[in-house]
Amino acid sequence: MGAKAIVQEFYKSDVLLDADKVNALLHPEVVLEWHSSKGFLKLHKDQIVELSTELSKAYIRSKCRISHIVADGNTVSVRYSHYVKTIENPREEMMLAHFMVVWEVKNDKLFRGYQMSQL
Template sequence: MSPKEIVQKFYKSDALIDRDVMQEYLHPEIILDWNSSKGFIQMNYDSILNLSQELSKAYVRSKVRISHIIAENDLVSLRYSHFVKTIENPREEMLLAHFIVIWQIKDNKLFKGYQMSQIS
């Protein structure tokens, strides 16, 4: 599978709200540098899994809509919007945030990530 296909499959999965699925995509030495509207966060394997677990407590559904994706060698860049459905209101889809991320793929897993986001 190509790096682009790996990233597309990751964002089409329930990994963002399912810790077990998330584990399938993460390299054990993963580092994610994340600049959000609330500041800078550096995440590792465990903190990413914990975030996925926390998101699963609030959201019953997660959907990513990719608007741009570019791949070169082991790097994949994409722009996407993340939509969720809350436990309190599972019928209404809500825009959570907009993202731009660059992923480096190693051993067919997400290895290094550089991400920026803005809450909707």
Template sequence: MTAKEQVQEFYQLNGPLNKSLMEQFIHDEIIFNWHSSKGFLQLDKQDLKALATELGKSYVASRIEISHILEENNVVSVNYTHYVSPIENPNEEMILAHFMVICELKENQLYRVYQMSQLT
């Protein structure tokens, strides 16, 4: 599987909110650099799992729609919109945020990630 296919599968299977997928797709030594509208975070694998748990408590459904994905060697860039359905209103789907991500893979797993997000 190419680096692009790995990253695409991770996001299409809703990997950012799925702790079991993280075991398969995220390297143990990941460094996840995230610039959001609320500031900068640097996360490791345990932090990402904790974030997935917290988000899972707020949303009953989640999906990711990729608009662009590009690959060069072991680096993949992804532009996507993350949609969620909140627990308070499970029949409503809303945009959580828009994301631009650059992923470097090592041993076929996400190893270095640089992400920017913007709330709507």
């Protein structure tokens, strides 16, 4: 599977709510540097998987609507908006934030991520 397909698999509907699937797509030494409107986070594999677990406790659906995806070798840039449906209100789709991320893929796994988000 190529780098672009691996990144697309990560952002498929509901994958971010499935810690096992997220874990399978991450390199053991993955690092995600995330600049959000609330500050900076540097996440390693266990923290990313834990974030997935926490998301699954609050949301029953997750959808990333990709507007742009560009691949160059093992580097893939993605621009997307992340939408969710809550347990309390499963009929209403709510936008979490807009994202821009650059992923480096190594050994067919997500290895380095540089992400920015805004509510």
